[in-house]
Amino acid sequence: MTTKLTDDVHWISSCHPDDEYHMHMSEYLIRGENGTVLVDSGSSHYRDEIIAEINQLTDGNGPDVILLTHSTLPHTENVPAFESEWGEIKTIAATGRFPEIVGLPDAEARQLNAPVEFAGRPFTCMHPLLTDVTVSQWVYDHESGVLFTAEAFGHYHDPGNCDLTTAEMDGGPSADHVDAFYLDKIPFVDYLDRERLGNAFETLFDTLDVTYVAPIHGNPIPGERLDRYVDDVIEALEPPTTA
Amino acid sequence: MTETVSTPKHRELSDGLYWTQECLPLGTLTELGQFDLEEWVEADEDVHGCQNAYLLSDERNLLFDTLTQPNGDDVVELIDDLLEGESLDYLVISHPEANHAGNTFTILDAYPDATLLVPGEAAGYGSGHGAEHELYHIASDTPADVDQVPNEIRYVEPGETIDLGTHTVEFEAPLFPDHSFTLWMSERTTNTLFTVDWMGFLHQSSNCVTLASDLDRDVAVEQVFRFHALAFPWMRFADLDAIERAVDDVRDRLDPDVIAPAHGMVMTDGLDTYLDRFLEAVEALSREGEPSNMESKLEYILRPPEVDR
Ligand SMILES: [Zn+2]
Ligand SMILES: [Zn+2]
Secondary structure, X not given: OEEEEEOOEEEEEEEEEOOOOEEEEEEEXXXXXXXXXXXXXXXXXXXXXXXXXXXXXXXXXXXXXXXXXXXXXXXXXXXXXXXXXXXXXXXXXXXXXXXXXXXXXXXXXXXXXXXXXXXXXXXXXXXXXXXXXXXXXXXXXXOOOEEEEOOOOOOOEOOOOOOOOOOOOOOOOOHHHHHHHHHHHOOOHHXXXXXXXXXXXXXXXXXXXXXXXXXXXXXXXXXXXXXXXXXXXXXXXXXXXXX | OOOOOOOOEEEXXXXXXXXXXXXXXXXXXHHHOOOOOOOOOOOOOOEEEEEEEEEEOOOOOEEEOOOOXXXXXXXXXXXXXXXXXXXXXXXXXXXXXXXXXXXXXXXHHHOOOOEEEEEOOOOOOOOXXXXXXXXXXXXXXXXXXXXXXXXXXXXXXXXXXXEOOOOEEEEEOOOOOOOOOOOEEEEOOOOEEEEEOOOOOOEEHHHOOOOHHHOOOOOOHHHHHHHHHHHOHHHHHEOHHHHHHHHHHHHHHHOOOEEEEOOXXXXXXXXXXXHHHHHHHHHHHHXXXXXXXXXXXXXXXXXXXXXXX
C-alpha cells in the first residue's frame, strides 16, 4: 500500500507477518524536479505488489533512480526485475566499491558525505550510526527533510497499524515492538556503549532538520517525536538480564 | 585504474584443508588519501581487501562460504580441481551476505547432491523474524521457486557437529557477528576457528593468500583498524570492557590454534599478538565515536548543499 508522507515523498510498504506482529518492508518514492527516485527496491517476496504501486505513482514509467539503503540480498533482488519491467534504471549501491560483489554488476558505487543530485534533487548519503551489515547507508533528502534509515529506527507493529506514522499510532510504537526488533536485528547489543550512541543520535538530530525518519522496517517517525523514540531505542539496546 | 575482483588463489593449509582467496584492489597510497598508510604500505603499492572460503576435502567434503558472483565459474572449477573429481557433500553459509554467499546457487547447481547448511538461529537475543525469507534468498540467481532446488537445505545451530572422516566441524555461536543470522565454525583435528567477519585485515598486493606469520611485514594495527572500521562500524560505540571479555572468551574457552577469517590472512602462530592488535584497533576505533569527534564529523557530513557550490 502507498501512504503520502510529505508533498512529494510516498511511502510504499508491504508487511511481513509473524505469529503475533508484522514487520515493514518499505520503499519510498520521491518526486524530484526531473524525475523520480526510489529509495530501496523492497523484497522479492512482494515484487508484484511493489511494481503495481510504483506503476500507479509513476503512470507506468517506473523510477528514474534507485537509491539503495542496503546492498544485501534479499533487498537487492528486485533491481533486475524492475529493469526488465521499466528498462534501464540508474542504480546507486550502498557500497563505495565493487558493486558486482554485492550482486549488482550494473549499479554505481555511492558517494558519501556530500550532497549529490538525483532527479534534480540533492541527497546526502552517509554511513549509518547504527546498522547491521557494512554495505548500508542512510540517505537525507534535503528538500523534504526526510532521513531514510536501515536498520536503526525499525520496529515491529500490530496488524492494523500498518500504514500509520508513529504519531498516528495510539501511544506510539510499543516499547516491546522496538525492543524485539533490535534484539532480532542487532546481534552485537552486548558490546554497545549506549550512552555514547545516544549522544551521537542527539548530535545527529541537533545538526539536521528532520521532518521524518523513514525506516525500511518500521513506521515513519515525525521529527517532533524523535527525542522520545531515541530514548526507547537506547532502552531497547539494554541487553536482557537473562540470556 | 580498472578495479576488478581477482580470480581465486588458493593454498593448502594442512592435509585436506584448503584456503581460497579472491582479492579486491583498493588502490595505492595516493588514491587512498584519507588513509594513513605509511606504516605498512609503500606509496606505489596496491592495498587489497579480500574474501576467503575454506574447503575441507576428506571422506566427506565441505565448503565454508562461496566467494563472490564475478568468480562463480572459477570457484566451481577450483573446487572441482581440489576435490579431484569427488563430489561436494556440504556447502555451509556463514551468513546471508552476497560477499559470503553470492555463489550459493551456482555451487548447488554444480553439485546437486550437496546439502546446504544455513544458520537457523538468530545470533543475538532475538528469535529472528523472517529467517526463512532472509536465508533462502541469498543470491541473485535464487530460483523463483526455491523449494524446487534438488539440494537438501537444512538449518544448523551452534553445537551441531558434522563428521567428515578425519576432520570434524562444529558450528559455534559467533562472538562478533554483524548480520543476525551468522555462524562461526571450528574444526577439531586442526583446532581451527573460522571467525567469518571478525579478525580480518587489509593486506599489501605482495601478500595475497599468505599465512600471517609468513607475510613480508608484520601486521600493523592500522591494517586491522581499517578493516574493522569497515566491517563493524558499530565498534565506534563499543564498550571496550565488554569487547575485552569476549576476546578473553576466545582465548580461554575456544582456545584455537589457528584463526581463519573471511577477510584477512590465516593466523597459525602467536595468536595472542593478533588478538592484542585487534584490541588496540577497536580502542582506536572507539575514539572516533567520542562525542566531540562525532560532532565535528556529523557537522561536516550534513552540511547543506549550498556550502558545496
Ligand atoms: Zn502491517
Ligand atoms: Zn591480495
